[in-house]
Amino acid sequence: MMMDFTTGSFSSTLYQGDCFDVLRTLPDNSVDLIVTSPPYADQRKSxxxxxxxxxxxxWFTPTAVELLRVLKPTGTFILNIKEKVVNGERHTYVLQLILRMREVGWLWTEEFMWHKKNSHPGKWPNRFRDNWERLLQFNKEKQFAMYQxxxxxxxxxxxxxxxxxxxxTDKRRDNSRVGSGFGKNVSKWVGRDMAYPSNVLHMATETSNKNHSAAFPLELPSWFIKLFTGAGDLVLDPxxxxxxxxxxxTQLQRSSIGIELNEEYYGLACANVDNAFKQSPTYGQPSLFSVLNESQGLTE
Ligand SMILES: C[S@@+](CC[C@H](N)C(=O)[O-])C[C@H]1O[C@@H](n2cnc3c(N)ncnc32)[C@H](O)[C@@H]1O
Structure with a gap:
């Protein structure tokens, strides 16, 4: 099943099915950003x-190979994942996955940490509340689009x-003592209103008004879409x-492709994306594609 939404110069196509099968139908080098959270190992089985x-x-490798094929050379892949505890130890499948991703051709460029700033305190016999998740950044090439x-x-x-x-020391460039090549000059920030963030993202989980047990807070994909795409670019969530x-x-006026296996979640996604399109400033105007086609005499 497939649903299309279009307004102005951007669109969204949502597929219901196994992402591996759908990805195989997408063209090479066509996507600017992949941002996704696959099912975590053995969690949320019910x-x-x-x-x-x-x-x-x-399980993930064939999908990783297809994702590499569909991403543009300037594109980025953000993978949200966290290893679970098995028999009292952190399992190593995320670490093994990183190595496998490199074997199939991905570059492991960076790692962001999502700190769930609203998580409440807790303790287990041998550990505390786990309140952060990994967002692994993979690329095809060392030079990729980034809008810092x-x-x-x-x-x-x-x-x-x-x-x-x-x-x-603050007034001169202070070279790194660990030989990283990075230096700092704190005084250059005097009088500035804005600064660059770090790779730790402090964002609350959204628990209200959500019908999916593991949904992203909207802020999370929005942040990566702003960082790695420009207006009109194509975002994929498999x-x-x-x-x-x-x-x-949609809110940032980028085109998107979404894929979901579960019928119920697919229905929710369609309703949510439809709603986002209805709130778009260009909603109801003819899409750029139909205007272009009409001017070229392509409509019936
Ligand atoms: C962690 S959730 C993603 C939540 C999403 N980030 C959101 O904000 O709603 C993972 C989703 O992947 C779906 N899924 C599992 N296997 C799949 C597959 N092979 N192809 C497509 N979707 C799949 C699950 O049904 C689940 O809804």
Whole structure:
């Protein structure tokens, strides 16, 4: 099953099916950003199934190969995943998956941490509350599209306290003592309102008004869409759940493709994306595609 939504110069196509099968129908080098959260190993078995941790890498590899094919050389793949605890130890399938991704041709460029800032305290006999998840960044090439200014954040309290009394070291470039090649010059931030964020994202989980047990907060895909795409680019979520990435893409006027196996979640995703299109400023106007076709005499 497939649903299309279009307005202005962007569109969304949502497929119901196994993402491996649907991905095989998509053209090479056509997607600017893949952002997704596949089912975690053996978790949420009762809602949408799970894959045994020992089989996770084998299960994901064919999809990883198809994703590599459909991504543009300038594109980025953001994979949200976290290893579970098995028999008192963290399982190593995420680490093994990273190695396998490199074997099939992906570059492991970066890792972001999503700190779930609203998670409540908790303790188990030998560990505390797990309140962060990995967002692994993979690329096809070392040079990829990245719009860092699009995710700048207000300087805030850090600037007020840190920049008030600058030391002599703060006023000159301080080269890294660990030989990383990175240096800092704190004084260059005086008088600025905005700064670049770090690779730790402090975002709350959204639990209200959600019908999927593991939905992204809207803020999460939105942040990566701003960072790695421009207006009109194409975003893909092959495990879209209730369609949060496609809703974020629509709100940011990017085109999107979403794929979901489960019929109920697919229906939710269609309703959510439809709603996002209805709120778009260009909703109801003829799409750019139909205007172009009409001007070229292509409509019936
Ligand atoms: C972690 S959830 C994604 C949630 C999503 N990020 C959101 O915001 O709603 C993973 C989803 O992948 C779907 N899924 C599992 N196997 C799939 C497959 N082979 N192809 C497509 N979707 C699949 C599940 O039904 C589930 O909804």
């Amino acid at each position: 809602t949408y199934g799970g894959i045994h941790p020992d089989h996770y890498v084998e 200014d699009a995710v700048m954040v207000p300087m805030g309290k850090w600037a007020e306290s840190r920049l008030r009394n600058l030391s002599e 495990f879209m759940g209730q369609g949060t990435s496609c809703v974020a893409a």
